[in-house]
Amino acid sequence: MLKRMKRVNTYLLYEIAGGIVYGLVLYVTFTWLAGYSLLGAYLWNLAFIVFGLAMDFYSQKMLQSTKLITWLKEAEDTEESYRLVQRAMKNSLSFKTILYAFYILILIVSQVIEFYPALGNENLRIFILANSYNVLFLVAVDTLIGQLIKDREKMERLSKQLEEEVFE
Helix, strand or coil: CHHHHHHHHHHHHHHHHHHHHHHHHHHHHHHHHHCCCHHHHHHHHHHHHHHHHHHHHHHHHHHCCHHHHHHHHHCCCHHHHHHHHHHHHHCCCCHHHHHHHHHHHHHHHHHHHHHCCCCCCHHHHHHHHHHCCHHHHHHHHHHHHHHHHHHHHHHHHHHHHHHHHHCC
8 A cells, every 4th residue: 555655656746747847848938938929929838738749649659659569579688678668657647647737737826816916927927827728728639639539540440341341
């Protein structure tokens, strides 16, 4: 039980650290771009979300690839390489999880700032305001990507079924 709690705490620490890094990169870049164009900064944030989701999708795809299996089989120490990949998989969170946690925090902070506008400087208030609806964008894009993947899998299944029935 204690070992399991330590593992959960480790995952939480990774998620918090990842969220902090993501938030800092987002905040610094947003405030820099907002000096030139608030709309440009907002659009960059949306692009950053899409980039994060794409990065998460492709990293999961890579873990399922035949290239990884081939690399593991051809490694000098296959067992050690396998353990390294397994350890990385067990100790990592998806970037999507970090994104969701970050934008939940943004929603909470946006309400606090709504009630107490004196909290934080103007850059922080603008950043929070511009990002408070990004969680909706994140959910919509994530759902769209999931639906596209399901549609593609369904069409591949139907195509195989049609091919089997036509050429029997």
